[in-house]
Amino acid sequence: METPIIAVPSVNHGPLTHSYTYCSPKPHDSNMGEAHILGVDEAGRGPVLGPMVYGVCYCPLSKYKEVSTLGFVGSINLIANWSITIRQAEHWRNLGTIDSKTLKETDREAHFTLIQSRNDIIGWSVRVLSPQEISWNMLNKSKYNLNAQAHDATINLIREVLSMGINLREVYVDTVGPPESYQKKLSTLFPSIDITVSKQADSKYPIVSAASICAKITRDHTMKHWAFVxxxxxxxxxxxxxxxxxxxxxxxxxxxxxxxxxxxxxxxxxxxxxxxxxxxxxxxxxxxxxxxxxxxxxxxLQENDYKHKSKLFENMKSVNDF
Incomplete structure (x- = not known):
């Protein structure tokens, strides 16, 4: 399959000096009050250069089975009815639910194109953490380690989706650190949401795989178009x-x-x-x-006991009685 030329709206083509968040438009055919499912994953946690990107992807629970066919569990008959070619549908059919990081670049971009094409029911967001801010936080006197930065990126993305009026019922997260303590932390912050934190969640849950693709595509294209200050x-x-x-x-x-x-x-x-x-x-x-x-x-830096006095006051003494 030919390498597609795709637009990635989450990429800032200027110098990346500060972290930022991108949110896709709300799905236009989705009922905001309807229960939704959301997945969370990251790209670029370990590299010595470039940003770390956290991504979320969400859709109505009633449409999750349909969304899962976007190359994750394959349904050629359903996919072929969308605005893509049969050849592309055949290509995506057998990919299965896998970690986006193991996909070839062309396969990842094909998945991302599908996610974009279903903006009637799918929404997504990314948090792009600049290498400068990552370093500054970790080297600061009051250290803000990478796990804490990752947790906060996830929390802020979930809050961002909630602020758009999306009714989140289920959230699946690829873990950072021990899954049990992380799940407890998120469940405390979002008590009305059923939260599952798991190792290798991107290879278990299609909605997390979709989030992984959005994060990885954003990081890859940011690196490809990096603007050096x-x-x-x-x-x-x-x-x-x-x-x-x-x-x-x-x-x-x-x-x-x-x-x-x-x-x-x-x-x-x-x-x-x-x-x-x-x-x-x-x-x-x-x-x-x-x-x-x-x-x-x-x-x-210490204050000296000696106080310089003007010559006008050199011979003056303190007087107690008038």
């Missing part, structure tokens, strides 16, 4: 972003600046980045790193 002329062969990927390591080694390190596409809080910077970049030594200087620095 630094205006550098560099290779875009980033690889997967994992240290085990030779393309990623080659990019990191060939694009390091001796003084400034890396462009802002990099997550500076990752150990992979820190190790390379220590070996290949200029050594940075802060005054606070030297204990002998700490006292001197503190003394500069």
């Amino acid at each position: 630094e205006k550098v002329n560099t290779s875009r062969i980033f690889g997967s972003g994992y240290p085990s990927d030779p393309n990623t390591m080659a990019w990191l080694k060939s694009n390091i600046d001796y003084v400034f390190g890396y462009p802002r596409i990099i997550r500076f809080s990752w150990a992979t980045c820190g190790t390379i910077l220590e070996k290949e970049a200029a050594l940075v030594k802060w005054p606070s790193d030297d204990n002998s200087n700490s006292q001197a620095i503190n003394s500069l």
